[in-house]
Amino acid sequence: MSVPDDPAAARGIGRRAQSDIYRAGISGARPAVPVHPEALEQAARKALSAEAFAYIAGGAGAGRTMDANRAAFDRWQVWPRPLRDVSDRDLSTSFLGKTRPSPLLLAPLGVMEMAHPEADLAVARAAASLGVPYVLSNQASFPMEQVAEASGGARLFQLYWSSSDELNASLLRRAEASGCEAVVVTLDTHLLGWRTRDLxxxxxxxxxxxxxxxxxxxxxxxxxxxxxxxxxxxxxxxxxxxxxxxxxxxxxxxxxxxxxxxxxxxxxxxxxxxxxxxxxxxFSTPALTWADLAKAREWTSLPIILKGIVHPDDASRAVDAGADGVWVSNHGGRQIDASVPTLAVLPEIVERVDGRVPVVFDSGVRGGADAFIALALGATMVALGRPYAYGLAIAGEAGVREVVRNVLAELDITLGLSGHTSIREIASDALRRT
Structure with a gap:
């Protein structure tokens, strides 16, 4: 059963997750998917074909952007703050006018049939069971209407801006009719990146x-x-x-x-x-400009979030152009080799946006402590990508659910061990720069 708008849905999830794992371990049961991020990736490598793993795990060029995304997190440390009453912790946050159980989103990942036959259907059901909004990819393996019927959870739709305006308009009409809450326009894939593993x-x-x-x-x-x-x-x-x-x-x-x-x-x-x-x-058009984005307002009444923003000037322009949200992302390092890492520019983008619209963050997120750091630096929501695809490859819907639960559980525990009881309390003073 989905609980997309229950603010208490993720409360105490850290304690519950640990208790469930350790209690099951008494009888010899282990988690369906590895908990450690590196072990999770290695298990997925064994479960996937060489082509599927290359497509999901690979980045652009020599992979320097993927490395930089991870290294950016290493520049921050969380301050432990004991002797505070953190027995009741609240992960809920407000996003697009609704109170969500947590600040986590599932980022749009295409071609999930490479990981599991149920692909987006399994992901959508797992996300809905935890109250986590799922951003359905334009490159999904099932039509959006079928995904809506399967899950009933909170969904957004990601649009790759096609060279056919008639097709763009049709896709957005369908997204609105199928119950999506917003449109995420991905801006950074107007040319396909130089993806060496696939090549x-x-x-x-x-x-x-x-x-x-x-x-x-x-x-x-x-x-x-x-x-x-x-x-x-x-x-x-x-x-x-x-x-x-x-x-x-x-x-x-x-x-x-x-x-x-x-x-x-x-x-x-x-x-x-x-x-x-x-x-x-x-599929895409390299001729896309800021002026073209105004057409989306004619095609849908849904909120529009612009994804693929890395430069602070582009963040300012997106807000000035009337975007309903800014999504800080370098496509998980899949588009430009040696790109600026997203976490490095997140604080400046948050400053430019100045609370006028929500700021979504992705690229390099592997666990709950990463999500905590991004939230402390000003992100409204944090999007998870590759890890849930790995869970899907290993154990289908149950694998996705466990991966997402583990991220939420670590976020919950990090929140308490840093002396906080609410996501709304987290600020940059919860971190120390190395």
């Missing part, structure tokens, strides 16, 4: 029809595909290998909402190939 494997999931369910279920996209198929010439010849056949079957299966047939019929149809090629053409 070494010559593997991009979208070319197999994976991660495009929001598109194949969209009437505007379906029409674009049919028009392309009508105008297309003969299919280019490709060398037939077992992997070619597997890719063809995958494309045929994922294009079923457009072809209206099963795999066998799809293999005979030009539509699956046209769907993939259409997606690759319209």
């Amino acid at each position: 070494d494997l010559a593997y991009l999931p979208f070319t197999r029809g994976l991660g495009i369910a929001q598109y194949t279920s969209d009437p505007v996209f379906q029409q674009l595909v049919r028009e392309r198929a009508r105008q297309a010439g003969p299919a280019p010849s490709v060398r037939m290998t077992p992997k070619t056949v597997i890719a063809g079957v995958s494309m045929a299966r994922k294009a079923a909402p457009i072809t209206g047939t099963g795999v066998r019929g799809g293999l005979r149809s030009p539509l699956p190939r046209a769907a993939v090629e259409t997606f690759l053409d319209v």
